[in-house]
Amino acid sequence: MLAFxxxxxxxRLILLVFISIIAHAIVHLAPGEPSLVDPANPRMKAxxxxxxxxxxxxxxxxxxxxxxxxxxxxTGELKSFKDNQPVLKKIWERFLNSVPLFILATLIxxxxxxxxxxxxxLARGTPFDKSTTFLAYFLISFPGFFLxxxxxxxxxxxxxxxxxxxxxxxxxxxxTWTRINDRLWHLTLPAIMTAIVGVAVLxxxxxxxxxxxxxxxxxxxxxxxxxxxxxxxxxxALRNALLPFITMFGLMIPGLISGSVIFExxxxxxxxxxxxxxAILSRDFPVILTLNFIAAVLTLIGTLVSDVLYxxxxxxxxx
Numbered sequence: 250m251l252a253f254x255x256x257x258x259x260x261r262l263i264l265l266v267f268i269s270i271i272a273h274a275i276v277h278l279a280p281g282e283p284s285l286v287d288p289a290n291p292r293m294k295a296x297x298x299x300x301x302x303x304x305x306x307x308x309x310x311x312x313x314x315x316x317x318x319x320x321x322x323x324t325g326e327l328k329s330f331k332d333n334q335p336v337l338k339k340i341w342e343r344f345l346n347s348v349p350l351f352i353l354a355t356l357i358x359x360x361x362x363x364x365x366x367x368x369x370x371l372a373r374g375t376p377f378d379k380s381t382t383f384l385a386y387f388l389i390s391f392p393g394f395f396l397x398x399x400x401x402x403x404x405x406x407x408x409x410x411x412x413x414x415x416x417x418x419x420x421x422x423x424x425t426w427t428r429i430n431d432r433l434w435h436l437t438l439p440a441i442m443t444a445i446v447g448v449a450v451l452x453x454x455x456x457x458x459x460x461x462x463x464x465x466x467x468x469x470x471x472x473x474x475x476x477x478x479x480x481x482x483x484x485x486a487l488r489n490a491l492l493p494f495i496t497m498f499g500l501m502i503p504g505l506i507s508g509s510v511i512f513e514x515x516x517x518x519x520x521x522x523x524x525x526x527x528a529i530l531s532r533d534f535p536v537i538l539t540l541n542f543i544a545a546v547l548t549l550i551g552t553l554v555s556d557v558l559y560x561x562x563x564x565x566x567x568x
Contacts, residue, residue: 250560257556261549268545269538273315276537305330305534318538331533339524340539346415347520351504353440358447365448366455367482373460381452388449397442397515412438414517439516443509451497458490465489491562499555503547 302308306317321327327336369378404410411417417431462468463486471481510522521540528536 250557254553254557257553261553265542265545265549269319269542270315272541272545273318273538274311276534276541277311277314318535321535322539322542327535327539329533329536331528331531331536336535336539339536340521340543343519343521343524346518347522349436350440350443350509350518350520353436354443354447354509355501355504357440357444358451361444362448362451363455366452367459367487369452369456370459370463371482378456385449385453388445393442393446394511394515396445397512400438400442401515411435412516415519435516439509439512439518442516443512451494454493454497455490458493459486462486462490488562492559495555495558495562498558499551499553500548502551502554503544 299308306314309317318327322336325335325337328334329336329339365381369381372378401412404412412435415432415435416428417435423431463482468481468486471485472478476485509520510526512518513520513523514526524536525540527533528540
């Protein structure tokens with residue numbers, strides 16, 4: 250396994266270089282550049298634009314700009330076009346905001362979807378299965394942002410509860426537990442709204458996989474041996490149904506970077522998604538490229554973790 254991991258890391262490093270080159274070319278070849286974000290500004294003169302282009306190497310050839318970007322990225326000297334702040338510092342601050350939201354939303358998604366999907370598969374055709382199927386498709390098709398707005402209006406108008414931003418204004422001098430509870434409250438609502446669609450989709454996948462597995466011969470053999478139903482379902486059936494979800498888990502890791510732009514915007518949550526969205530609007534190339542690079546790293550790490558987990562979940566898989 251160690252040889253496989255080392256070889257796989259080497260392959261992914263080569264792939265990462267190609268990804269960074271392609272991403273850099275696409276971003277810079279797209280129409281527009283940072284010096285043209287606000288051309289109507291009366292204080293922006295031609296010499297100011299030229300100075301901006303020279304300061305950020307925008308007048309150099311594309312391959313030279315790529316090496317400048319990589320050099321500044323790995324030395325920590327990369328600066329944002331928008332406010333001249335260190336890019337890695339800006340990303341780290343938003344990263345710390347996105348981590349708890351991502352973790353809580355992921356826990357809610359997986360902890361709720363699996364029991365619902367398993368029970369729906371075991372109770373196929375029952376009212377529970379039909380009702381969860383209807384609710385899942387309804388949540389998938391219903392706009393999440395509209396549901397969020399309804400929930401915010403209801404909570405604010407009915408209970409006068411603050412739900413926007415990461416904290417309630419005016420509690421800076423409150424006690425520690427009050428501030429912790431306030432932060433948890435502001436975290437829970439966007440996490441739930443982010444997880445709703447994930448629960449609906451994942452529960453359908455779990456139901457489908459379990460229906461496929463529970464009719465195999467080894468499940469009937471396990472029951473014939475006198476094993477308890479819990480052992481049959483959770484030890485034998487669920488383990489063999491996990492492989493597609495291992496792939497999904499690996500591909501969820503980059504979600505830490507992309508975040509949920511819509512829900513972050515609605516709940517005024519300063520996360521990674523909003524940072525990337527604002528960078529695109531302002532054509533902040535260093536932030537865009539760095540976020541893309543980190544997302545690529547997380548994607549490659551996620552697929553490597555999935556490959557390793559495959560062998561742990563299914564001994565028949567050989568490296």
